[in-house]
Amino acid sequence: MNQKLSIDESFINKLTSILKVNFENENFGVSELADEIGYSRSQLHRKLKDINGKSTSQFIREYRLERAMELLKKNEFTASEIAYRVGFTSPTYFNTCFHNFYGYPPGEVKNQRTISPPKKTFSKKILAIIPVLILVGLIIFNETVNKANGLDENLKKSIAVLPFVNNSTNKENLFFCNGIMGGIRDQLSKIPEFTVVSRRSVERYRNSSTPLKTIAKELEVNYVIEGHVQRIKDRAIISAELIRVDDNKILWSDRYDEDVSEMFTVQANVIESISSNLETIISPNLQNELSAIPTQNKTAYEYFLKGEEYRFKANRAFQKHDVWLELINKAKTSYELAIKSDSLYSSPYIGLAFTTFERYGDYVGDNNNINEVLHLTNKALELSPNNSLAYNIRGNYFLLINEDDKAILDYEKSLTIYPNNVGALLNLIRIYKRKNNYKEAILTLKEAEKYAQSRGQLIGLYTHYLEFYRTLNNSFFVDYYFDKIFELQTVKRFRRDRVYSFIQFRRYNDALNYVNKNLLKDNQQRNALLGALHMHKRDFKKGKIYWEKCYNQVEKEGVNSLASRTVYWGYGMCLIRDGQIEAGKELLRKQIDLYNTLLSSKESLDTPLSYYQLFFLHAALGDIEKSNEFIDKFEAANGWLFWNFVLYIGADLEAGLFEGDLEYLQASIKRGEKQLEEAQNQIKPYLPSTPPTIKD
Known part of the structure; x- marks a missing residue:
């Protein structure tokens, strides 16, 4: 010794x-x-x-x-x-x-x-x-x-990690190249002083001849990181450079020729060099993370990087369900092979938890394995007790199954490790709103605003602002924040909440135009939304066309969208209005079974929504006592403020969709309106009369 x-x-x-x-x-x-x-x-x-x-x-x-x-x-x-x-x-x-x-x-x-x-x-x-x-x-x-x-102070330490060039003879090594690049980007994003552009935003510049100054202007950054990776058997040659775009000056560059097992050390050196050159302190937590070697098993590391690449490619917003599902399953297989190669490597457990959450978070049907997320994140934390990401995904799981207090604990642990975890802050806001603690929700929003700088984070901020204004029933500011969100999107993404806000304000034609313009693929979500919108316009004949298409897709694929979760109710109501009463009622009973399954298995993101649908369903079947029972359960579950149902239900009533005890329902609505008034009184002191100026 x-x-x-x-x-x-x-x-x-x-x-x-x-x-x-x-x-x-x-x-x-x-x-x-x-x-x-x-x-x-x-x-x-x-x-x-x-x-x-x-x-x-x-x-x-x-x-x-x-x-x-x-x-x-x-x-x-x-x-x-x-x-x-x-x-x-x-x-x-x-x-x-x-x-x-x-x-x-x-x-x-x-x-x-x-x-x-x-x-x-x-x-x-x-x-x-x-x-x-x-x-x-x-x-x-x-x-x-x-x-x-010529540096823009607002963008002083804003960085885009451009796609690294794969110089390997074997082009299949692109996953390895992207993994190195992604690892560097992810670690840089944990430094609060840095604004790091998302990988999806920079992907459009892969193999692009666009000048750096143009890229920097479009991405709103002052610095870019470029790199090359060449894989030769078990060795990797990596070169990287940090460029200040305004004068095209290379502030730092280096070349590494190392064994694949040394990639964690290489990435740590890159992070420390960039941080030093941009005069930024690395927190002790990140320093410890950079110093750690998660695995020395090359095979496990490679399988993990393959899983990350498949998961990145899986984008359900722009892919057919079967294409998306195939990529998710490939990611899952890769993570499982990584764990098989090194069962003490924590990262594949987190990757597997992510894919499981993405696969089953919105899934309704048999063999829902969402509870695997808890097992996987627990294992990851057993191996890596200070893993902020593991706490975050476990918090998401608890949020999904309505265990809010456990979710709060996990998000707070995640924030203790990395205070700039905007995702955790934004989810805490959701929980505080569910608990009717709107003051704490807005104070947390202000905290998130300190750290939110990327487009995705700002979109999250704007989403919460528009939801607060929806609670205030203010359509002008709701429109304002949706416009800000769409301006920030580099790739246009469909927003289901845009449709629901149109319904809240009875703007059905605006909603139809939005769906038809932005959901071009014939999928469950499109057909369910169009069916529901035509029902709200009291055009049940046209609604039936879309609900029937949605029904056929669900029978083939299973429910894969929150919008299509109500398919049996929508199609059943349209059949009843079309005179096919028994067939319609059979579907309504099937819808009841589905919601009862969700409620018993705790796999529902939205227990109040289940109760809401159930009091409509039992009323349509003539069971008024059961309908009133679920009105009570809905109210007890804080349903009227959930998704602003107290403001939304008017559209359903005007469409003639409720066939139960209207007097009983109206009494409950009045109590909900009193809750709404209390919530509005909490919100108003913290929201300006004009939209606040936020970084964009």
Whole structure:
């Protein structure tokens, strides 16, 4: 043990001696230190990790900070001068690193050493002011430099990781190339100061000759990362560069020639290099994640990357159901093979949880395996206790099955690890609204607004804003936020809630135009929505045409859309209005069985919606007592505020879709309207009379 300690101490002393000679050189980094000591970067990273738990870049940075402390105590130079003397690229970044390491800024070093006598009060005030003046001066200086460089302050650390070029002879290695690129992008997105464009947004520039400045303008970024990957058997050659687009300056570039088992270390080096060059601190949680080696099994890693690629390609919004399902199943198989190769590798369990959630989250029918998500995320957390993503997906599962308190705990754990987890914040808003805690919901929305910068995150923000305005029954602002959402979409996506908002405001023709324009494929969702809209227009003959098509698709495929979940009710009601009473009632009974199955198995995203449908269904079958029973259950489940049903039900009543005890229902609606008024009173103080200005 003592011999190992001596060897480790000797190794650290050698590194320190090398840094002592080179610490003033800001360009002396990980690669240079590794070359001097005679190690590869990956070997040095692992060696330091084993000795003291630090990455190489962290070791270098902390050495420079220790030398800076020595110089500050001598009081011979200003903090700005010392920043450059110890190899930092700017005083601002030095101040940030110093404060993060020591817990106070460089200007406070003297105060930390001695306590001035009381009569020196004036001098202490001056000393207290000086760091502030220096900081203000640095801010002004940086703003001037940024303006001179043409950098947009709102986009200062906005990054697009462009698709890496696959230089491998075997083009099937594209999944490996994309996996390296995706891993870098995902880790960068965990740094709150960075705005990182989504992979889907950058995919359109794959194999594109579009100039970088044009790409940057379209994606609204100041920096891009380009890269190349070449796979040669068990080795990978990776080159990457960080480019400031305004002046086309390469701020950092590097080349790695490593064994495939070293890819985690390579990605960590890339993240640390980019963070350092953009003068950004990596949080301890992310530092620990970057230092970890999730698996050393090459086969498991490759299967995991294949699963990620299949899951990325699966996009149900633009694919036929069978195409989407095939890709999801391929992803599932790949993750399972990864687990078979290394059962202690946590990432495939999370990938498998994602595919299971995507496969069964909206699925209605036999063999629904949604509960597997809980088992998979529990296993992932057993292997990787601080995995924010695992907490997040488990929170999504609890949200799906209406276990809100458990979901809150998981989202809060996820946020403890990465406070900028906008997805967790947005889902917490949903839960607070379900609990009628609209004040907490809006305060959480304001918290999410601090971190939301990507298009997807802003769309989530705007969605919550429009839902608050739907609760206020304000169609003008609902339209405003939908317009903002559609402006942000680089690929136009259909929004089912746009249809429901049109129904709430009785704008059926607008809803029909929206569906016909944006849902061109003949699928369950299109037919169900068109059938329902024609029913609301009291055109049951035309509604029957679409519900019949939807019914045939469901019989063949199973229910694969929330919209088509009501297929037996819609088609059954149309048959009854067409005189086919027994056939229609048989379908209504089938719809009741479906909802009872959902309620008993806890596989329903929306228990109140099930109750809502059931009191309509039992009324249509003439069982008024049962209908009233479900009105009570619906009200007890906070149904009137769920999806704004208290404002939505008027459209159903006007269409003549309720055939039960109207007086009993109206009494319940009045109580719902009182709840609505209370919710509106919570919301109004926090929402401006005009739409707030949000980054877009």
